[in-house]
Amino acid sequence: MINTGLYLDTRRAKKDGTFPLKLRVTYQRKRKYYPLPYSFTLQDFQKITGEKPRGQYKDLKLELSLIEGKAKEIIRSLPVFSFSDFEVRFLNKGGRTLTAYFDRKIKELEQSGRVETALSYRSARGSLVNFLHKETIRFDDITPERLHRYESWMLSQGNSPTTVGIYLRNVRHLFNEAIRQGEKIRYPFGRGLLYKIPAPRSIKKALSLSDIVRIFKYKPETSSESYYRDLWAFSYLCAGINIKDIALLKYENISGEFIHFRRAKTSTTNVTSRPISIYLSDEARAIIDRWGNKPEYQGNFIFPILRGNPSAREIQMQVRQAVKMINETMKQVSQKAGITEPVTTYTARHSFATVLKRSGASVEFISEMLGHTSIKTTAAYLDSFEDEAKKELLKKLTQF
Numbered sequence: 001m002i003n004t005g006l007y008l009d010t011r012r013a014k015k016d017g018t019f020p021l022k023l024r025v026t027y028q029r030k031r032k033y034y035p036l037p038y039s040f041t042l043q044d045f046q047k048i049t050g051e052k053p054r055g056q057y058k059d060l061k062l063e064l065s066l067i068e069g070k071a072k073e074i075i076r077s078l079p080v081f082s083f084s085d086f087e088v089r090f091l092n093k094g095g096r097t098l099t100a101y102f103d104r105k106i107k108e109l110e111q112s113g114r115v116e117t118a119l120s121y122r123s124a125r126g127s128l129v130n131f132l133h134k135e136t137i138r139f140d141d142i143t144p145e146r147l148h149r150y151e152s153w154m155l156s157q158g159n160s161p162t163t164v165g166i167y168l169r170n171v172r173h174l175f176n177e178a179i180r181q182g183e184k185i186r187y188p189f190g191r192g193l194l195y196k197i198p199a200p201r202s203i204k205k206a207l208s209l210s211d212i213v214r215i216f217k218y219k220p221e222t223s224s225e226s227y228y229r230d231l232w233a234f235s236y237l238c239a240g241i242n243i244k245d246i247a248l249l250k251y252e253n254i255s256g257e258f259i260h261f262r263r264a265k266t267s268t269t270n271v272t273s274r275p276i277s278i279y280l281s282d283e284a285r286a287i288i289d290r291w292g293n294k295p296e297y298q299g300n301f302i303f304p305i306l307r308g309n310p311s312a313r314e315i316q317m318q319v320r321q322a323v324k325m326i327n328e329t330m331k332q333v334s335q336k337a338g339i340t341e342p343v344t345t346y347t348a349r350h351s352f353a354t355v356l357k358r359s360g361a362s363v364e365f366i367s368e369m370l371g372h373t374s375i376k377t378t379a380a381y382l383d384s385f386e387d388e389a390k391k392e393l394l395k396k397l398t399q400f
Contacts, residue, residue: 001027002025002026002027002075002081003024003025003026003027004023004024004025004026004068004071004072004075005023005024005026005068006021006022006023006024006036006049006064006068007021007022007023007024007033008020008021008022008040009021009022009033010042014039016039017041018039018040018041018044019039019040019041019042019045020035020036020038020039021035021036021038021039021040021045021064022034022035022036023036023067023068023071023090025071025075025083025086027081027083030083032083034087034090034091036064036067038060038064044057048060048061048064049061070090071086071090074086074089074090077089078104079104079108080103080104080107080108080111081107082103082104082107083103084097084099084100084103084136085100085103085104087136088100096178096183097136097137097138097139098128098137098138098139098141098142098171098174098175098178099125099135099136099137101177101178102121102122102124102125102137102174105121105173105174105177106118106121106122106125109121110312113312115312115313115315116316119316120166120167120170121170123167124166124167124168124170124171127154127167128150128167128171131150131153131154132146139175139178139183139186140185140186142171142175142188143186143188144188144193144194144195147168147188147189147195148195150164150168151164151168151198154167161198164197164198165197165198165199168189168197169197172197175187175188175189205344205346205347205350205351206347206350206351206354206355207339207341207343207347207351208341209355209358211334211337211339211341211343212236212351212355214337214338214339215229215232215233215330215333215334215337215339216233216283217337218333218336218337220333224325224329225329225332225333226290227291228325228326228328228329228330229329229330229333230287230290230291231243231246231287231291231303231322231326232326232329232330232343232345232348233283233287233348234246234284234287234288235345235348235349235352236348236349236351236352237281237283237284237287237352238259238278238280238284239276239278239352239369239370239371240348240349240350240351240352240353240369240370241261241276241278241349242263242349243305243319243322243323243326243345244264244315244319245261245263245264246302246303246305247301247303247305247306247315247318247319247322248261248301248306248315249261249301249302249303250298250299250300250301250302251292251296251298251299251300251302252298252299253302254280254302257280258277258278258279258280259277259278259280260275260276260277260278261275261276262275262276263276263371276369276371278369288302288303291303291304305318305319305322306318306319323345326344326345327344327345330343330344330345330347331343349370352369352370353366353369353370353378356369363375363378363379366378
């Protein structure tokens with residue numbers, strides 16, 4: 001609910017003894033005031049806003065009603081309300097700002113349940129505000145030269161090139177959206193004298209099969225260590241399923257020897273995304289038996305990651321906590337097991353894909369198991385063969 005009203009700011013009188021008139025807009029318990037080209041004494045304002053104003057007061061009431069009517073019309077016309085979007089139109093500042101596009105995008109993502117993506121846009125918006133030292137960012141504030149300086153600033157703050165790329169791809173998306181909607185803006189992204197967003201670095205994330213064996217043979221020292229190690233193992237055994245999808249699994253997803261689900265990451269963005277079917281190995285079933293919620297009602301979550309009937313935001317927070325605990329536990333487990341490579345939730349997914357590839361599985365099969373819509377995406381997951389495997393293969397060149 002968005003409310004508007006006329007507000008006489010009586011905190012400080014002008015030299016002529018009148019007070020400035022403002023438009024008050026209230027949204028989600030937040031109020032903002034916008035100056036209007038009027039000022040009145042308290043007595044005059046009461047006469048204007050009374051039930052039956054006369055003479056000039058009647059005319060003034062009509063003028064003010066038209067202004068408030070314009071504000072209400074702007075509010076109704078906004079697909080998603082934000083103060084910055086409203087301000088641009090009401091105060092006639094020209095085209096909508098980048099900040100307004102950010103606010104609208106974040107709102108749309110949150111309303112559709114895409115909380116993680118909304119958080120990415122919110123973080124990008126916040127970092128630009130901190131860099132530019134201004135709350136409202138115009139499109140013409142974003143130039144190729146400023147983007148180069150922003151990248152250097154982000155790296156100096158300890159952020160990775162990957163983070164810079166994620167934030168600026170969000171910005172580029174909003175530029176493209178603004179152009180589609182007819183905004184007359186200068187596009188700062190591209191080659192040559194324009195700014196090129198840094199490409200994500202390919203980092204080795206897959207474990208060797210021998211390291212995976214160490215994880216499975218490791219004897220946990222506590223119940224907590226056993227639980228979080230098993231969640232990592234379940235991800236690896238079940239086609240690299242990510243933790244959010246594990247958290248959302250219900251007993252109704254199990255049918256015979258398989259478990260069927262749609263990736264939460266793509267279910268809201270791709271209505272044609274196909275369900276993923278994963279064979280439940282004896283090891284995966286044993287993990288469900290050890291840690292699964294009881295009783296095994298169809299509508300119950302399998303694992304005790306989510307509590308109650310969580311909202312999208314609560315799911316985000318509880319999944320983040322689970323990821324944090326798994327990563328902390330696997331760091332300890334890998335050290336105790338003598339594994340030198342970092343082990344995280346991402347490692348389970350990459351290791352699943354890479355082990356299958358090394359076993360002779362086709363990229364098409366691996367792509368289907370991972371739930372990818374593009375073979376190119378799958379290729380990025382597949383790690384190179386281990387050095388020892390390369391040596392053995394190359395030796396065959398001279399085995400006449």
